[in-house]
Amino acid sequence: MSTTDTTALPSRREQNKLATRQAIADAALAMLRSRGVGNFTVEDIAEEAGVSRRTFFNYFPSLEAALASVTEGFLDHALEQFRLRPSDEPILDSARAALMALADPMTVSPMAELFSLTHDNRALVRSELEAWDHCTTQIIDAARRRLGPDVNELYLRALAGSIISCGKAAMSVWFEQHGPDLSAESLASLRQHLIDAIGLLGSGFTAPAPQTPSAHSPQPAADPQYSA
């Protein structure tokens, strides 16, 4: 029965693996919180997660990867939204919609915390970049499936890369302005940044950019003026 279930309860074993993985990721974040970046080892995380050091490495290739799993989850969520969009929708509209799903308290919360705790760390930043890059290739794949295999490859990659860049830009500007504030107003601001950034992609980076974007502007790029 479980195999025919579309919600696919993934068998006890799978569940356990997921739980272990999550426990490790949680432990990693807990150590980051309590000791600060660079002041704990894989062994510490493993102990905190109630698991052997070797098991840690069965789940994550490195300490940084365990922390970057937060970012991966965050981006996977957006990716899922993107894949759910109707395939005849202009692709930038889909991108905007997918990114909007990130401006949700439950979703950004871990991401915002990670941001605030890791502000500067080479190895960590590298793993973060890897997560964003992985998301880019996923977008490329999804968009290629949508637009057909004959779509211009340069267009595809430039578009996917730029979408991700705009998402990153919006996130970083937002975080710099609001820190870990997850209030409704703060999240509205994040949404606006995401809309504005995607808007730039739609209309081209031609405007010299307003001095200050006026965070209250009523979604200047929200109308589908840039249909594909």
Place this chain on the structure above:
Amino acid sequence: MSTTDTTALPSRREQNKLATRQAIADAALAMLRSRGVGNFTVEDIAEEAGVSRRTFFNYFPSLEAALASVTEGFLDHALEQFRLRPSDEPILDSARAALMALADPMTVSPMAELFSLTHDNRALVRSELEAWDHCTTQIIDAARRRLGPDVNELYLRALAGSIISCGKAAMSVWFEQHGPDLSAESLASLRQHLIDAIGLLGSGFTAPAPQTPSAHSPQPAADPQYSA
């Protein structure tokens, strides 16, 4: 006398350091060539460079960083070009001009070799991403200096990130099509990719993208239609 010289011969000590650094980077590339990715250690590189293991780590924080120095040099070259552009030039024109400097045999050659030798390696890819990301922040700084401190931060970061994404997209598509071919025709194709990609940024990703871009199109986006 040397201190008054504008070409600034940077004192013997600096020269030596530069030479050592280069020797290490060269040795790393040599090892990559001869043994393939993952089949040599920092100690091997140090020996090849005629230097102690400890000294290697005085210059580079990791094996991957030594290899990524190739990418850094490549991107620094473009960055320098960007900074040399007149400050009243539309910024996308500057970006395009800077990227064009990369389509030069001497400049792309090491980059193309690195591309062909590292096709797949987590740690290496991470360091590459780091180099591109560093370049992005440099562009942000340069553009902020040019556009004034009051420019919209979101615009700035989205723009810089998208420029870099387009550069990456053009490079990757080019390399996939031409491999390590550095002939005049191949480089012309790279230039066209770079122009096309920046063109997308100028006009917005609104076109559904031509099925095939027709690599002979006479620089469709070369005219400064997108002046800031």
Place this chain on the structure above:
DNA sequence: GTGCAAAGTTGCACTTAGTGTAAATACGTG
């Protein structure tokens, strides 16, 4: 040139990352 201080290199010792392997344990199914 001689001597001296600062910069750079090296060897050594040490902690931690990451991986292979085989034994032990937990799980799912009949």
Place this chain on the structure above:
DNA sequence: CACGTATTTACACTAAGTGCAACTTTGCAC
């Protein structure tokens, strides 16, 4: 419950990365 398989663990090992002190080279003043 018992059996086969998936997962965890212990152990051993190589290599990364770092702190430190000794040593060598360089730049500079005399």
